[in-house]
Amino acid sequence: MKKLLYYLLGGVLAHTQIFAQQVSIAPTTTTAGATGATTIPVVPPAEQKITVYGFLRNDIYYNSRRNLDLRDGVLDVYPSDATNLPTRTGTNLTANPNDDANAIPQLGYSAIVTRLGVRMGGITAFGAKISGTLETDFFGISNGTAGSGSGTENLLRLRHAFVAMDWTKSQLMIGQFWNPNFIVKCFPGTANFNTGIPFNPFSFVPQVRYTSKLGKDVSLMGMIFGYDLAAFSPAGTFAVGSGVDAQKFATTPAFASQLTFENKMFLASVGFEGNTLSPRITDTKNTSTGVFGGIIASGSGNVQKNINSNLFTLNYLAYAKLTTSKITAKFHTTYGQSYSQYVGLGGFVEYRDNITGEWKYEAQNQLNMWGELISTNSKKIQPAIFIGYLQNMGLGNSIATSSIKPGTLAFQGRGVSTATGRTFDNMLRISPRVDFYSGKMKFALEYELSMMKWADIQGLIPMVDGILPTTIDFKPGTADNARPFTATNGRVSAVMVYNF
Secondary structure (H helix, E strand, O other), X not given: OHHHHHHHXXXXXXXXXXXXXXXXXXXEOOEEHHHOEEOOOEOOOOOOEEEEEEEEEEEEEEEOOOEEEEOOOOEEEEEOOOOOOOEEEOOEEEOOOOOOOOOOOEEEEEOOOXXXXXXXXXXXXXXXXXXXXXXXXXXXXXXXXXXXXXXXXXXXXXXXXXXXXXXXXXXXXXXXXXXXOOEOXXXXXXXXXXXXXXXXXXXXXXXXXXXXXXXXOEEEEEEEEOOOOOOEOOOOOOOOOEHHHHHHOOOOOEEEEXXXXXXXXXXXXXXXXXXXXXXXXXXXXXXXXXXXXXXXXXXXXEEEEEOOOOEEEEEEXXXXXXXXXXXXXXXXXXXXXXXXXXXXXXXXXXXXXXXXXXXXEEEEEEEEEEEEEEEOOOOOEEEEEEEEEEEEEXXXXXXXXXXXXXXXXXXXXXXXXXXXXXXXXXXXXXXXEEEEEEOOEEEEEEEEEEEEEEEEEOOXXXXXXXXXXXXXXXXXXXXXXXXXXXXXEEEEEEEEEEXX
């Protein structure tokens, strides 16, 4: 069985050239020329150890409503807004006679979460113990339309590819691993592969991470990193128009730091993260007036210019975990801006200044939190419950509508649209489950209730006199004419996992 796994890994990942045979080298001796005197034995270098691991997984799920979801629907993010909202004429609302096209159930099956990985170690370098991990699954990197073959479901994607160097009181890790907000020792154990998305930040990022032990139970981590999953940028701004490019052109790495306390029973940490984005890198400028945004044409006086239009976002993190013989309790919260790169909600607003034509940006604030309680009385049957909540906190600074050039206001992110004038307000998820364990097998049954409240964007809703407000903050409207709607999805999941 083990040889079969090695051959399989070699065939699938041969282009990476990471699969090598383990060869035992016996100690040898040498003789000193004609004298025949035996010298000290030649000790071979430490043998590298390679371990194959992973699991086979199958998901069966039922949704009572359409959702924003990924890859065969195996990962759901949030319930979709209604399609039959009342229509607005000025300040008046008229009932919509159409059915809600998102109020349709689905039944799905998938095995694309199946995972394969390799752990390497057993050697030393630079006075440190060296280890490495290469991990992949069949989740792909893009969605397809059912039957179209346009997505990458069932194709390999890179999850982890990193090397760790461990000294007595510090560790240096270089490569692709979890983002700084996803905590390996404190993350949701949901049966649903969403792993707490959108409440728990999820993504893998290339990084350089250094951790130092300050004492017996205290450590300090600092890191710089880039994006792997694309956030949102204006379409067509770059060759690809992705958040990866937006960070690349900012030429400033994202950074994060966390101070952690950990002993056998309790884990707690606080931290922060900063990101710099450059959503746009070129624009047009009139050589006479200095105004940006004109069309280049003969005699227009407009020329193309390189621009520097950076946006800085800041996020805060706190989490805790309690482990006893009977229960495991976890809590995790983040507050900050632009969680779209972590398969979350939110993002930023862009618009042209009404006088200069320059692009302006303002990030949206958001609160995310989740908690989980697991009963560990039994090793074979473990009931648990996950609860998540998030809240749209609006822009950091309101924008005066008089400063916005007409037709240029847009939101780049997830869960908000200036095209429809809709935004998320808050979301609550309650997910009870039962996990069944036997040897290397696991079965899980879970019911996930997700409730997303939607509303029109405050600032885009006409006031009683039919005039728009003087400021816009991208919070959800609270008046009756904000067309509030709570989208509710009940999801039942059955999961089978065979670990190897």
